Amino acid sequence: MKFMAMCSSGLGSSFMVEMNIQAALDKIGAKDVEVDHADLGSAGPTDADVFFVGKDLENSVSGFDDVVILDSIIDQDELDLKVKETCLRLGIPLSD
Amino acid sequence: MLKEELTLDRVLVDVVASWQEAIRRAGQPLFEAEAIRESYIDQVIANIQEPGGTYMDLGFGITLAHARPEAGALKTAFSVLTLRDPVNLNDDEAHPVRTVIFLAAADDSAHQEALRDLATILRDGNKRDGLTHANDPHEILKLLTAN
Numbered sequence: 442m443k444f445m446a447m448c449s450s451g452l453g454s455s456f457m458v459e460m461n462i463q464a465a466l467d468k469i470g471a472k473d474v475e476v477d478h479a480d481l482g483s484a485g486p487t488d489a490d491v492f493f494v495g496k497d498l499e500n501s502v503s504g505f506d507d508v509v510i511l512d513s514i515i516d517q518d519e520l521d522l523k524v525k526e527t528c529l530r531l532g533i534p535l536s537d
Numbered sequence: 538m539l540k541e542e543l544t545l546d547r548v549l550v551d552v553v554a555s556w557q558e559a560i561r562r563a564g565q566p567l568f569e570a571e572a573i574r575e576s577y578i579d580q581v582i583a584n585i586q587e588p589g590g591t592y593m594d595l596g597f598g599i600t601l602a603h604a605r606p607e608a609g610a611l612k613t614a615f616s617v618l619t620l621r622d623p624v625n626l627n628d629d630e631a632h633p634v635r636t637v638i639f640l641a642a643a644d645d646s647a648h649q650e651a652l653r654d655l656a657t658i659l660r661d662g663n664k665r666d667g668l669t670h671a672n673d674p675h676e677i678l679k680l681l682t683a684n
Contacts, residue, residue, distance in 0.1 A: 448592055449584065452642045453603040456649060457595070460656045497592040513596025515659040 442533055443475045444524075445489035446514075448498065451480025458493055458514045465517070465524035470536025474528070491527055539615065539654040540682040546570075547616035548674040548681075556624045556634065557582055560602055563618035563637040573641045574609030581608075581639075591632045598635035598669045599659065600626055606642055613647040615640055615655075619669070619677060635669045655681070 446458035455478035462476050479488065481501050491507045495514050502508050509523050528535060547566040553559045564578040581604045584590050594600050604610070618637045626632035638655065642648045658664045664680055671677045 449587070449589065450603060450605050452605065452645065452648070453601050453640050453652065454592055454595070456652055457601070457656045457659075460653060461660060464660065495592040495594075497594070498589045501589050515595045515597065515599070515656070515665070517660045 442473060442491075442531060443477065443489040444491050444493060444527075445484060446476070446478040446493045447481050447484055447502070448478075448495065449481055449501075451478060451483065454495065454514055455479065458495075458511065458520075461515065461517060461520045462493060462524055465521045466528075468521060469525050469528065471524075471528045471533050472536070474533060490531070493523075539651040542613065542648075542651050543615045543617065543678065543681055545674060545678055547614070548678045549616070549618045550621065550672055550674055550677070551618060552621045553624060556585075556626050556628065559618060559620060559624050559634065559637050560585070560639070563602060563616055563639040564641075566616045567614050567639060567641050570612075570614065572610070572612040572614035574611065577604055577609035577641065580604040585627050591627050591629055594626050594632040594634065595659065597659075597665055598623060598633055599665070600632075600634045600637050601640060602637050603640040603642060606644055610641040610643045613641060613643045613651075615648075615651060617677060617681065619671060621672070 446455040448455035459478040492505045493509045567573045581602050616639045623633040623635045626634045
């Protein structure tokens with residue numbers, strides 16, 4: 442399974458989301474999830490199973506099937522919740 | 538590491554009249570240090586004005602201002618501007634900004650270790666609040682570079 446964080450430049454914001462998703466995955470003990478980041482221009486719908494973007498880019502991701510929209514990309518509580526929901530939805534096994 | 542890339546002369550506390558001025562002020566120390574060309578600051582402002590460009594607002598009053606390396610980043614470097622009075626990013630009330638973290642990324646990867654440090658700090662609610670409420674550059678630098 443692959444999660445991908447996206448932003449316009451693919452350098453700053455999306456990388457921070459990637460790290461925070463990884464922290465959330467570690468916390469819930471989700472195994473076998475790869476996390477990456479990219480800019481919107483170079484990532485395509487087949488590059489990951491789920492895409493995470495900030496809410497301001499919601500209109501830019503209409504071509505992607507499975508998108509999780511974030512209110513804040515540094516709110517770990519929100520990320521923990523949404524990452525866990527995503528794992529449960531996709532049947533990814535958690536350690537606790 | 539952020540500790541190596543952020544120095545006291547790159548930490549500012551100021552009052553500005555507009556969000557554009559906030560971005561220019563935040564980028565100024567990096568321009569003076571020849572880490573960026575002026576075109577880089579112009580591009581950051583243009584990117585924020587693009588539809589969806591306010592994604593650079595990380596939430597909690599903190600904006601990570603940046604553009605692609607080819608916009609004129611010469612070295613990888615960071616600066617920080619904390620505003621005494623918040624401004625609205627792109628004049629959008631949904632995006633009040635008190636702290637601008639300005640990132641010059643010279644390539645796709647050199648800044649990642651520093652950004653990793655930054656993400657760890659910003660994930661911590663206490664440190665995050667400390668950063669946005671600090672009025673002293675020494676205090677801000679200490680918050681961002683303490684292990």
